[in-house]
Amino acid sequence: MILLQSLRSTSKISFGKDMKEATLDHALSITQLQRHRRIDDACRKQDEHRLAEEQQNPGHTNWKPEEHTDWLLFEIDADIIIRDDQINVARATISPAFGLNCVLQMNMGQGKTSVIMPILASAIADGKGIARLVVPRALLLQTAQILQARLGGLVGREVSHVPFSRKTPIGIMLTQPDHVLSSRLSGLQVTSDNHMESAQVMIPMQTWLDQFSRDVVDECDFALAVKTQLIYPSGTQLAVDGHPHRWTVPQILLGVLETYMKEMRLSDPLSFDLRLVEDICNGKLPLLPWVSQNRIESVRSYLLEFNIPEGTAESAYTVFPDQSPARQTLCILRGLLVHGILFLCLKKRWNVQYGLHPGRDTIAVPFHAKGIPSEQAEWGHPDVAIVLTCLAFYYKGLTETWNHLRFEQVVINDYLNDFVFPVHAKQFKSKLQASGLDIPSFSQGTRRPHSLTTGFSGTNDNKRMLPLTIRQGDLPALSHTNAEVLAYLLEPRNREYTVAEGFMGKRLSETEFLCRLKESKIRILIDAGAHILEFDNRGLARQWLTIDYEAAAAVYFNAVNKSSVIYRNGTEVPLLASPFAEDLSGCLVYLDEAHTRGTDLKFPMKARGALTLSLGQTNDHTVQAAMRLRQLGHSQSIMFVGSPEVHQSIKDHSGKCFVDRFESHDVVRWLLEQTCRANEELRPLYLAQGFDFCSRQDANSLLQPEQQTLEQLYHPSNAETVRHRSSCGNGQVHKFWTGRSPSRLRRCDRRQAQMPQHFPAHKFPGRGAELLHFSKTGSIRTHGWYEPMFNAIRRTRTGMTRNVPARNTNVLVSTEFTRTIKIGNKQSWRDDFLRPINWILRSPTAGKAVVIIPEEAERLSPILRDVNPPRTYLIVYSAPISKQMLHFNTFRYYTVPELKTDLPPLVKLELGILAGRLYFSFDECQPIVRYLDPHAFLHSDNDEASKKAASSNLLSRRFLEEWFSLMIKGGSFTYTPMGYVCRGTAS
Template identity: 25%
Template sequence: MPIVTVSDIVRCSFDNEMLYTLTLGLNEDAREKFKKEVLQYLDICVLEDKVERILWKAERSTDASDAQVVYELTNVRQWQSVEFPYWLAFEVEGRLQIRHKQYVVAQHLINGPGTVCQLNMGRGKTRVILPMLLLYFTQSRCARVVRAHFLGPLLSEARHFMHRYLSASSAQLCIFEQPFHRQIDLDARRLELMRDILDEMKLFGGIQLVSPADRMSLELKRLELGKEASIANTLDEILENDQFVDVLDECNALLHHKYHLMYAVGSPIPLCSGIERWKVAEALLSVVADRSVGSRVTKVLETPHVSCVSPDYSARLGAYDGTRLNTVVQSTELLREHLKKAVVLDLIDNAAFELMWLHTLGNENTCASLVMAITDISGSLHEALGNHLHKFSPYISQLLALRGLVAFGVLGHCMENGIEWTLAFRFLVFGRRKSRSRSVLRMFLRKDPNLVTRTFVLFSRYWDIIIERQQYSQWFESVKAGLSDENRKALGDVRHISLADARQFGTLYKAYTFCMEAINFYLNTCVFPRDTAQYPQRLSRTAWNLAAGASNIGFSGTNDNHRLLPLSVTQFRNVHRFHGRVFFSLQRTRRRKLLSTLALLAGVSNHEAATFLLEQTGFGFAGVTYFDGRRESNCWMIAEKTRRVVIPSEKASMTESETFVIFDEARSRGSDMKLSPNASALLTLGPRLTKDKLMQGAGRMRQIGCNQTLWIASFDEVALSILQSNEEREISALTALDVLNWVVANTKAESVRGLLEWASNGIHYRKTQLARETELVDEDWSLETLYQEKVTADKIARVIESKACFGVEDVDDALIAQICGRGCVYGLDDEVCMSAHTNESERELHVEEEEQQVHELEVPVCKPMKEKSWDYSRILGARSIEDLRGIVNVVCMDSCIRQWTTLTNLADLAWTSTQIVGTEKFFATVVARRGIDRMNEFLRVIDVMLIFENDQVLLVSEREADQILELLWSTSDSCSFRLVNFALVCEGVDRIGRKTQFRDVPLALGCRLDQEVPVLSLAACHVFNGETMPTTRQQAVLNNVLCDLLKPVAQREATLGNFVMSRGNGHKWTRSFLHELCCRMDLELQVLKSGLP
């Protein structure tokens, strides 16, 4: 006889194989009787646990425990253990009892695919209902695989829980997690393994755990593979939605309309007008930070309720003063408009070097039009400038950047949402995309010595291209006032600075850590040129794709956006909305004062917050419980006060009820902690807080209606917003009910604003279902598209209808009709401001609608182009470029620039007069799609040139140069060209000057070496290579020919600046020889047109 354990008894209640193993000697009737007795035994175990809970709570004799005793006594099971024995086993092993409400929700989801339910926080959604669903679908031998979706931050916690109660338990379910990202190379072997695992789970049961990003990334990978038949068919089988039952945890967040996953498609290209964007942002922030006498901006900012200043910034040398704008309320709307005009007028009066044209051209006659163009979005840029447009034509890019920052509210939004001034770049440079540079900026602002060192190393490396030490002088002048006399003398001259001197480096560290000018240098040199690359097209996935299957079920603690869920799922309305209990409890709070504190954990990690709390002398808890999101931890941790150790909570000697618990925003959803019955919590309010976040935060207090208390805190600006929304006169008169009314109003407004994006996502999803080729979407982040046109107000319903008609005019589709119908129901009376540029470039006006969406961007890897050989010996007989026909394909310089770069204005240079062409292999460096991909960052640098007797120039690749050079060395045949190295030509010009001949160029080979080097071609090569700072002698030779070369180009500074940046020389551009030449030519032309003296 086998030795029977309790686990065996529990398992045989639902596992017939185990039952037969234990009852081999019994007949069928005896076996059924044994199973019935097992179920009865398990029922008694559940009852025993229930009695123990009731006795424990009754002994506590508090209001909370009394209510819980009543709740336990009234909880009666409504389902039969014979029908769901695996649920009974789950109760026994988890020492719990399934509540009636939990059973109702689970039963509805089982019987109603395509629906989601709302159940209040703390009611066992993830810990009880989700395991119930997983057990039902796996134990009932469903032919489909159960796929459970969790938010990324909660995935590891969910995996640990499922492993403990579903895998390492009597259920013994196989749990398969499928992480994926774009850089994973899929091959037949890996795909076969994935398919085999799915087949195994179909046969024997199992659970697949995924995050939305992992699943959507795999779907996008399928689109990226295209028609690669070898693996595409297998991947299609793996992604087939009909084989899954999709269970969505926290579906209110998983299916939110703002979440996108995007694959960037094509070759990376520099951000259009990138230099103009961040230079303008830096200039505007400098104006805001200026506190000199007579500053218009300072006068507006000092008005009550307009802004606030962080006192921590006052002692920082050369730093931004921490000014942050308060949220706009009715009393400050007009002041915000005054601030826009004040910023522009102060900028005109004190224009930086890059914007000196503002001061020169912004005279009395044009000032009003200029200010209107930059601050007013009710008219287009052309309408605002009117007859003065021609004067500003070379500076359109900078004007549009100014207009985007000021008129479209980007600067105001950034100053509202981030005390750290560098957050402005995040929105201007990346639009609504996730910024990779934010962490770099924070590291700098947090006094990272490595970054400070790197900045000075870069500075010293580029020292030779800084004219008269102007760059360092700007740094020094910004911190000079706060330095001692000794330090002023030590740091006054950059030539006296040595990074090897530890003492001097310490002084540099203290002086320039927060210096705006030093940070600008680092950003402009390292961060922006590298991290602002854009891609010509994208593939995307949204919540509509996530809910594309027919068997979606889910639940959430809140239901704020149930009207904005994909139409494939619906909110079940018959279940009681239990979150009203939290609302009722908040209304009854005895605390009638709204606290105004700086309690928000913005920019502080949980680990840092825990460390700070433990260092406080009056800290009265045994430790701090927090979630450590660092890669080496990634779990809940407890930092003990006495022993000064940090260990995972599951291994700690104390429970979370003995500690101070930190819930950041990410952990306020889905995290469950057993807190003390009389615990108090501090709930912080942010601008435009919605009910979803409030309920999730307050819901961490599971006994909020009993002895647990909740304190509410906010900034002054939030209190002022609540005050005005409730028409109160004094902040002290506000109550918790006023906060709830304000939150509900915010939620309603947020839902209306999200309607347009929800509809856009749905329409795009349906278009891709009808026509697969529409998956690929063209990107257009040009300033002209974003900010040039005026914005007009229109009803949301009409905007949705117009978007639905765009691209599917002749299609009568039921889903699109439903989307338009919902738009008419909820968006008939509300308006949105959008651009008149095209149907696809709407730009919402409201500052909240400028909020960055939660986008995850995965970029492609570029592949090098393989070079093919040609008959190099035939070039010896060529006397001109025309003779190369049939030998090698050659491409004109202007044609290449127009076809393969985004800077088409660069093709307007006088390339024809330079007579420069290149071989096809010279220009083709990476695999790219003609007419779609752009190769700004992959253009080859000119190294070797073939200059014919008629001064025509042929550019060749390194491999071609090697072959031709070997040919010239190995043959005695004559040729009609000279083979020279560009760098050596420049060296010869530096030695000889204007009349440099080929014989003066080291290592020159070929015929007629007594001819002069064509200076115009040399100047063009300098420009193409992105060289900005020739030597003094070279400048004298190239100055006039460069003027002739650049003369046909409009917006010289913008065009050449962005091209230089794309060549990796952005750090060499500012105030270089080429930069000043472009500025001078642009300004002279406009002064001449304007008739100014």
């Protein structure tokens, strides 16, 4: 062993020429001995295919062991002979053509992970740079085990895996795509947060990694996909624009959906949107106020047509001039109907493509596969997330405690509107974003050989969707790979296709489907289409054993992604510890959707499997699943299984009628069409990422806007967006962008979102001397310990955006009241960290009321009890947000000492605005309206009248709506007294 280790390229042992040649001869003799043993074993087991492979590969024909001693040691450790095609791919990956980033294609099952990755790593890790291997999360453990086993012995390479997040200060060697992106964003994050000391360390570190890390990416079609994104949210977290209508409108549409579909299923199901718009315009749905027919035509066009004549949008808006909720509802309806968001969400499959994560916020998240929610990914479009959340709750129900109510839509909507959307339907002000474009190394200057990025994958269907920083560079000798795999699927033994339907075209249940498999003598189920929904993997395996009574056991992947064997008596053992590890001929095997890629099991040579299909399934996904049968092109076979809806789609595409025979060539044509459609749908996101990447490379901006208003999302032909985007590209790009709105660019956005960072809390420094003086005397001596109420509001993002005037007020806030967290900008009062108003210090002498924090109240309470006569009063208060809380309007619920006189009406009114009071007596309505000035409610914030009103110390309607929404954490207050005041309908 020590003698062989001296052949390492990193060995410092020096010996004479003859000694090295003798050692090489010894190593070569070991590889030949191992080869003869493998041939002998194949002969004894009568494995003709394996025997032919060994005999056809004598080894070392296109490379010299004396020049690559690490590869020779790898062969001994792995007990293999590296094939010629594997050497060719490895060399092309190490030294790509033209010295550019490139991706190579190699067929599945040809040793990319088990052979090529290790020999690449051993060649790249030469002490001059970092060998960084980027693999998908699902293959991380498997790749780490292979590398450790095959490089940690004779080759002597240390393999380390250091996951990177915001908290990780160092680089990595074996990593995932999101870790690479996180490494890039972390330095930018601390820079944007003005933490320059940390930035001076992290930015140079990332620059060094860019220069000296040599990246190899496995499964490039996955790691570099358009859907690979990482978002670092930044800034203030605010409720989505247009709340609560943002979620009540889709709830109403989903509520009538079932009724409409039942009525129109037999007539014209494609006219659903027309029927819906007609009912909205005719006032049959509680969405828009009724207007006369001669004024509704512009609204009808606005809700039906994507490209509408100039001025139609403004005409539709002016139909509801003084009702902001109606205008917001109009924008939401256009987004859901015209932009196709409602139908896009209805096409997705619950618990397969979306659902709820038990350990995350109660908002729908993307699923990696059936039953596997993403740990960090989220839907990028707020309306997509809202609609999918509603659907997820409708499917799953609320709780099993109340079985008769858990699926009632009215009950679910009430729960969502009170406890889910007000808390979780929020967006951040800005974001840092990275995508698959950031994974390949990129330099605008000279490219150094060791800073290239190369990789490979089993398919190249998405080569036109690869980042422009890397190219597809297939070897001529492997150019036949795509046709080879498709030819496998068209072999006579693989042509069978069946529909999983029963009587009257009804979808087969899981149990009926398993019985169908038994009748076809199939014991391998590759569930690429997620056909099995009502069983988990273990439950499916047990149920299958009860149907196929001849099978000895069933193999499946458990909750921790480990292959397990379950026997008929219920005993479970790991597959590697069972007698079936090398021979699965007596077993049932179930591969769920999550394990149809990267799984390598040793199926019998004559194995026959069933592969399920689903709507939207691509050729890449299907081929990857089919090639779990490694000998599909020689002796193994497969049968395609489609659900009734899949069969209808295949029939529509092929043009055949129901009596015609369908075979695998119909499936292949359908898969290629599905792939083209999928790529077409991703084009807007692909271009959006490209423009963002170019902007960041040109250093135009780091932070991107995250929150958008409804008009920015859905206004027809958003000129500002088109002008900005088209300035970045040529005429063709401009033409493409002019046909796509910001909403369409984001609706398919599915990204990895880094969770918002936790800020350190501000510590209470103790009671101030000036506050103590005020509490004892009732007079204000200096001005540094407080600020007027409107000055404090002006420091919030809402106050700055809505131009809140610094008007005179008798309500003050202590400086500690606006200090909640430690942030870089001390002049800002974060909208997402507003305190509730519970303690007020009232001075009749000064005529002022000071809002203080609980810590200050705790220290002042015993002092106020001892002051005689009292100069100030400590008042306990909670803003009435329900009718049951109206008693707090007296400000006498609890005071120290007892307060015997009422507060001035103006102080009550201003405290109510600051605290977010929603309910008050009818007598207070007119004073509030006079204080706010009703004329300011007749104009939008963009009108000259509104700007003039703001300069005249008036509060705009939009500010009041947003401020009260902040104070009640995003809840609805439309039908409250303050809601009527904000809409200008209070009388």
